[in-house]
Amino acid sequence: MIGNFKNTDITAANVFHGIRVVLSMIEFDIGTRIPLESGGELEILRTVGDGGQGTVYKTAYSSREYALKWYKPEYLKDLEDKGILRKFRDNISENVKNGPPSDKFIWPLMLTADHEGGFGYLMALKPDNYQDFTDIFNTHDKYGKKVEFRDLKAAVNSALNIVEAFKVLHRSGYTYLDLNDGNFFINTQNGDVLVCDNDNATSQPIFNIGKPGYMAPELVRCDKGVNSSALTDYHSLAVVLFKLLIRHDPLMGKNYVKSVCISAEKERELYGVNPVFIFDPHDDSNRPVFNIHANPINLWPLYPMYIQSAFVRSFSEGMKQPGKRLTEYEWTKVLVKLRDEIITCACGAGMFLSGLDPHELIECPHCGHTYDYPKHIELEDFRISIFPGNEILNCHIHGGEDYKTVAGKVVRSRKDHARLGIKNWSARSWRIKYPDGEVEVVAPGKIAVSQLGMEIEFAPGVIAQVIE
Amino acid sequence: MARAINPLEAAVEPAKKELVIFFIIDRSGSMSGTKIGAVNTAMREVLPVLRGIGGSDATIKIAILGFSTEAYWISPPASVDEFIWEDITAVGWTDFGAALNMLCEKMSRKEFLNSGTGYAAPVCILMSDGQPTDSWIAPLELLRQNNWFKLATKIAIAIGNDTDKKVLTEFTSNPQAVLVSHTPEDLKKLIKIVTLTSSQIGSKNTAINVGNVFTDRNSAAQQFAVSAITTSMQSDPDLAASLYDDEIDDDF
Numbered sequence: 001m002i003g004n005f006k007n008t009d010i011t012a013a014n015v016f017h018g019i020r021v022v023l024s025m026i027e028f029d030i031g032t033r034i035p036l037e038s039g040g041e042l043e044i045l046r047t048v049g050d051g052g053q054g055t056v057y058k059t060a061y062s063s064r065e066y067a068l069k070w071y072k073p074e075y076l077k078d079l080e081d082k083g084i085l086r087k088f089r090d091n092i093s094e095n096v097k098n099g100p101p102s103d104k105f106i107w108p109l110m111l112t113a114d115h116e117g118g119f120g121y122l123m124a125l126k127p128d129n130y131q132d133f134t135d136i137f138n139t140h141d142k143y144g145k146k147v148e149f150r151d152l153k154a155a156v157n158s159a160l161n162i163v164e165a166f167k168v169l170h171r172s173g174y175t176y177l178d179l180n181d182g183n184f185f186i187n188t189q190n191g192d193v194l195v196c197d198n199d200n201a202t203s204q205p206i207f208n209i210g211k212p213g214y215m216a217p218e219l220v221r222c223d224k225g226v227n228s229s230a231l232t233d234y235h236s237l238a239v240v241l242f243k244l245l246i247r248h249d250p251l252m253g254k255n256y257v258k259s260v261c262i263s264a265e266k267e268r269e270l271y272g273v274n275p276v277f278i279f280d281p282h283d284d285s286n287r288p289v290f291n292i293h294a295n296p297i298n299l300w301p302l303y304p305m306y307i308q309s310a311f312v313r314s315f316s317e318g319m320k321q322p323g324k325r326l327t328e329y330e331w332t333k334v335l336v337k338l339r340d341e342i343i344t345c346a347c348g349a350g351m352f353l354s355g356l357d358p359h360e361l362i363e364c365p366h367c368g369h370t371y372d373y374p375k376h377i378e379l380e381d382f383r384i385s386i387f388p389g390n391e392i393l394n395c396h397i398h399g400g401e402d403y404k405t406v407a408g409k410v411v412r413s414r415k416d417h418a419r420l421g422i423k424n425w426s427a428r429s430w431r432i433k434y435p436d437g438e439v440e441v442v443a444p445g446k447i448a449v450s451q452l453g454m455e456i457e458f459a460p461g462v463i464a465q466v467i468e
Numbered sequence: 469m470a471r472a473i474n475p476l477e478a479a480v481e482p483a484k485k486e487l488v489i490f491f492i493i494d495r496s497g498s499m500s501g502t503k504i505g506a507v508n509t510a511m512r513e514v515l516p517v518l519r520g521i522g523g524s525d526a527t528i529k530i531a532i533l534g535f536s537t538e539a540y541w542i543s544p545p546a547s548v549d550e551f552i553w554e555d556i557t558a559v560g561w562t563d564f565g566a567a568l569n570m571l572c573e574k575m576s577r578k579e580f581l582n583s584g585t586g587y588a589a590p591v592c593i594l595m596s597d598g599q600p601t602d603s604w605i606a607p608l609e610l611l612r613q614n615n616w617f618k619l620a621t622k623i624a625i626a627i628g629n630d631t632d633k634k635v636l637t638e639f640t641s642n643p644q645a646v647l648v649s650h651t652p653e654d655l656k657k658l659i660k661i662v663t664l665t666s667s668q669i670g671s672k673n674t675a676i677n678v679g680n681v682f683t684d685r686n687s688a689a690q691q692f693a694v695s696a697i698t699t700s701m702q703s704d705p706d707l708a709a710s711l712y713d714d715e716i717d718d719d720f
Contacts, residue, residue, distance in 0.1 A: 052672055073703055074665075074696035134524045139481050142520025144549060152474050181524045211525070211672060243524070247479040260577065261587050262485050263619055264689070292584045293483050302475035343472070351472030360470045365477075370469065 027055060028070070034120075035113040036061070037093075042068060042112070042122065051182060053197075054120065061122065066109065069199070070120035087206045092121055092199045101172035104165050106185075106196040121199060130185035130194055137181055137243050150189045152350030156339045157191025159244055160332060160403055165195045166237050167328035167401065174201040175228045178209045179236040181243060205229070212271040213249055214239050217319055220272030234325035238314035241331065245303065247295040250315050253278035253286035277315035279308070304341065304354040310334045332401045336382070336393065339403075343387040345369055353385055358468060375452055377422070379464035386420055386450050386466065388412045397458045407458065411447060421447040422456070431457040487526045487588040487671045488545045488581065489518075489663065490620075492567055494596035494627070496536045499558035502720050503597055503627050506652035508555040510659035517660075518548040518667055526588050526671035531580060535567035536560035545580050564596070564635065565604035568611050575616040589619040589689055591666045594639055595659070597627035597720075608638055621670060621690045623647070623662050623697070627655055628718040645694045647701070648710050651719040657707060661700050666693045 028034075032044040042061040049056045054071040079085040092108050100107035108121040135147040149155040162184060169176060176183070177200040185194040200209075205228040208219050216235035218226045226232070242250045249256075251271060259266045276286035278296055288296040300308065310326055318325035326334075344350045347367040356362060358373045377384045382396050392408035395401055407426040413419035423446070424430055430442040435453035442448045448456060456464045493507060515530065522528045529545040537560035543551075571592070574580040581587055611617050624636035626648045636646045647662065649655040669692055701707035710716055 052668060072700075074699040077695075077699050137482060137524045139479060142549075149476065152476065155476055213525070243482075245475070247476075247482050249482075252483065256586055257584055259586060261589060261616065261619055263589055289584065294480050295478075295482055298478045299475045302473050302478065349474065351474050353472070356470045356472060363469045363471050365471050365473070 028057065034068075034115045036122070037111045037113045042066070044068070048125075051197075058125065059122070061110075065125060066122040067106075067125045068112070068120050068122055069197075070112075071118060073118060076118060082207065084207050088199075089119065091202050091204070091206065094203070095198060095201060096121070100198070101168045101174065102165075104161070104168070104192075104194055105198050105201075106194055107198050123196075123198075126185050126194070126196070127187075129189070130187050130192075133181045133184040133186055133240075133244075136186060136188065137247060139247075148188065149191070151344060151348060152342050152352070153339065153344060154187075154189060154191040155244070156335060156342065158186045158188075158193055159191075159241055160335045160339070161191055161193035162240060162244070163237065163328050163331045163335065164401075164403075165193055166233060167332075169195070169201060170230045170233065170328070173203045175203075175205055175230060175233050176201050176236070177205065177207070177228055178211075179233065179240070180211050180214045181240065184240070202228075210236075212267045213251070215271065216322065217272045217275045218322065220268060220275075231322040231325065234327065235314070235318065235322070237328070237331070238311065238318070238325060242311055242315075245307070246299050246311075248278075248288070248293060248299075250277055250311065251275050251286070253288050253293065255286045257289050257292060275319050277312070277319065279312060280316045281312060282316065302352070302355075304338065304352070306334050307338055329401055332395070332403060336395055336403050340382055340384040340390070340396075342390075343371070343374065343385055344389050345371075375450065376467050377456070377464045378467045379458070379462070383467075386410050386422070388420065392422065392458070397462050410450075413449075420450045422450060423447045426458075428459060433457075482524070483585045484522065484525065484527050485586040485588050486529055486545075486583050487522060487591065487667060488529045488531055489591045489593065489667055489670075490531045490533060490571065490575075492533045492535070492571060492592060492594045493542075493556065494536075494562060494564075494598065495534045495556055495558040495560075496562040496598055496601075497559050498562075498598050499627070501558075502652045503655070504556065504558040506655040507595060507659065508553070510656040512553040512555075513656075514660045514663045515548060515551050515553055517664060521664070521667050522671045527585075528667055528671060531574075533567055533570060535563050538563050539567040539570050541570065541574070544574075561601040562596070562598045563602040564600035565602040565607040568604060568607035568639075572607065572611040572614050572617070575611075575614050575620075581616060588670050589621065590616055591621045591670050591693075592617070592623070592639075593659075593662055593666070594622070594624040594636060595627060596624070596636065597631050599632040600635060604635070612641075621666050621693050623666060623690075623693065625649060625655070625658050625662060628720050629714075629716070630718070640690070642690060642694065644698070645690060647697065648714075650710055650716045651706070654706055654710060657704065658701075661697055661707075665696045665700060669693050669696060 027047055028044045033041040035041050042059040045058040048058050053075045054069045057068045059066050059068045079088050096108050106123050108123055110122045112120050131147050135141040140146050183197050208228055212220045214236045216232035219232050276283050278286055278288050314325050341353045342350050345364040349364055349366040361370045363370050374385045374387045379396050388410055390410045391406045393403050394405040394407055395403050397407055409423050409425055411421050411423045424442050424444050427444055432440045432448050433455040454466045518528050528548045530548050530551050531545040532542040534542045622640040624640050624646045626633050626636055633646055637643045647658055649658045701711055
């Protein structure tokens with residue numbers, strides 16, 4: 001028998017958000033004490049959530065609060081039947097020992113001892129100001145409350161932060177089994193991302209588990225010799241980004257709709273044997289269907305060509321040739337480019353410049369305020385809009401992936417609102433050359449007044465130009 | 469003047485496949501009292517829990533077919549997000565055949581299953597305590613020809629020892645998919661376990677593949693659901709007993 005549970009009806013612990021719910025049919029009593037492998041006991045405080053693999057509880061251990069993921073008996077039985085339960089547990093133990101790759105991972109901290117045939121692990125609790133990716137995708141939580149990003153910049157930041165999390169994980173030697181939308185918590189105010197369910201992070205893939213919609217087709221097909229790897233994760237990463245930006249499944253088009261009943265056999269066909277990207281430029285057999293797939297039809301054309309091309313490469317060429325899938329470095333670059341295009345109106349609304357006529361005034365769709373089409377800083381293949389709040393980042397200047405360190409910021413003059421400048425946030429002086437030939441040095445903390453045609457040397461040999 | 473755009477503001481709730489859970493509930497006279505009371509309580513409590521289970525994968529809909537003297541749809545498929553359970557009463561005969569005919573008629577692309585977004589294989593949960601009082605063999609034969617029914621996960625809950633389990637086994641085509649409850653408490657627990665487990669499995673096809681052996685849960689969805697349900701039941705001493713002992717006295 002697995003688990004000394006109580007079959008509860010409604011307990012006070014399960015009453016929240018004003019709605020009485022029974023979260024799990026089989027759950028621990030409040031106050032149940034479970035021994036930890038390393039000694040000591042945790043105490044169950046309340047049920048937090050329920051997923052496919054386990055139930056999550058809020059618990060107390062050593063005067064602090066933690067989340068406990070307790071595996072469902074049927075999940076453990078499934079692993080046991082396949083002969084991989086021991087390895088699965090050892091993997092978590094190894095992760096506990098090695099510690100998290102960064103503070104963005106809600107990492108296993110301690111394993112419980114075996115308790116009535118079951119077990120689980122302790123991790124940090126999800127902070128209250130983070131939302132489930134699933135709710136962002138659905139546009140609402142399970143109680144119908146709207147969930148959305150504060151602005152466009154927060155949305156693009158979250159995409160960058162998801163890419164960053166993958167990068168950190170891979171560079172620490174892990175791949176992620178069963179990657180899906182349930183693995184991310186996102187702060188919708190600023191786009192900060194936390195990765196959860198890191199019992200699925202492994203340096204030695206012992207089995208492949210996942211939802212076909214997120215798995216690389218070679219894993220769905222079970223190709224001989226193929227295991228989870230950075231290359232298969234790149235497919236999952238592109239799916240997560242597509243779902244975040246386009247709010248749709250990249251392979252859900254005409255073929256899906258035609259299938260009517262999506263049995264596992266059909267899913268294997270759609271996601272493994274014959275996967276066709278809905279916007280594949282050379283194969284229009286699986287296009288989104290009018291009146292059914294509103295999001296891809298409406299949202300896809302609103303993104304700039306380089307974003308579309310990135311998805312096309314990942315899902316068209318990359319479908320058959322895993323090596324063609326975009327790496328984290330490539331995703332970072334295109335997403336930074338996308339962020340550079342965002343302008344944020346004084347009312348707080350964020351918008352893309354993409355596709356607008358540079359000769360026309362720009363109107364904020366929210367407050368109706370109008371702006372001149374901004375000038376740009378052209379630096380290598382980046383074009384950063386000179387619009388208050390926009391940032392010049394380390395990756396703009398030095399290449400690489402550091403999109404977090406701000407080197408400069410566009411500011412508006414307090415005295416003359418029409419005058420914009422670029423404030424030096426870096427530790428290095430910039431050398432400015434104005435169109436009339438005048439040269440000026442802008443020390444850290446100082447502002448260079450933006451002028452069409454001026455050149456800014458951000459670092460030796462890294463010269464940007466202000467263009468239309 | 470050009471209006472700037474924020475693509476995400478144009479985003480609506482994404483298209484998702486639908487998972488319809490058909491509850492086929494015996495509301496004949498013998499169900500009155502504690503049995504139908506337990507059904508009402510369990511349904512009222514379990515339906516809110518289904519909210520959110522579909523996640524980003526599926527929209528879960530509930531359809532309720534009641535049968536007594538004749539059969540009728542208490543509710544056509546409706547989103548679980550808005551579903552409010554209204555207590556049902558029990559009176560009359562056990563016209564099981566009439567229910568099978570209705571189920572067969574409505575499990576069709578032209579009827580209840582007409583969404584363009586695609587469907588997960590449906591789930592059919594039958595609850596009964598008795599023996600059919602009408603002709604049911606021919607309707608079941610017809611239903612078995614229905615392609616949706618062929619793919620469906622079919623689970624039956626026998627309410628008490630007097631139930632004709634052979635009939636329920638004919639419905640599920642699998643004796644292990646017939647679960648017996650002996651007390652109102654067991655019945656409530658079973659309804660919840662069966663509903664939650666089958667909807668979780670039905671909405672998310674998570675495959676665990678070891679080596680290059682492909683195991684998918686849906687092609688054997690019913691077997692997988694039965695296995696998960698019985699593992700769950702083993703965690704509860706009362707339910708575990710009813711799995712292994714056919715001679716337990718009823719307490720309805």
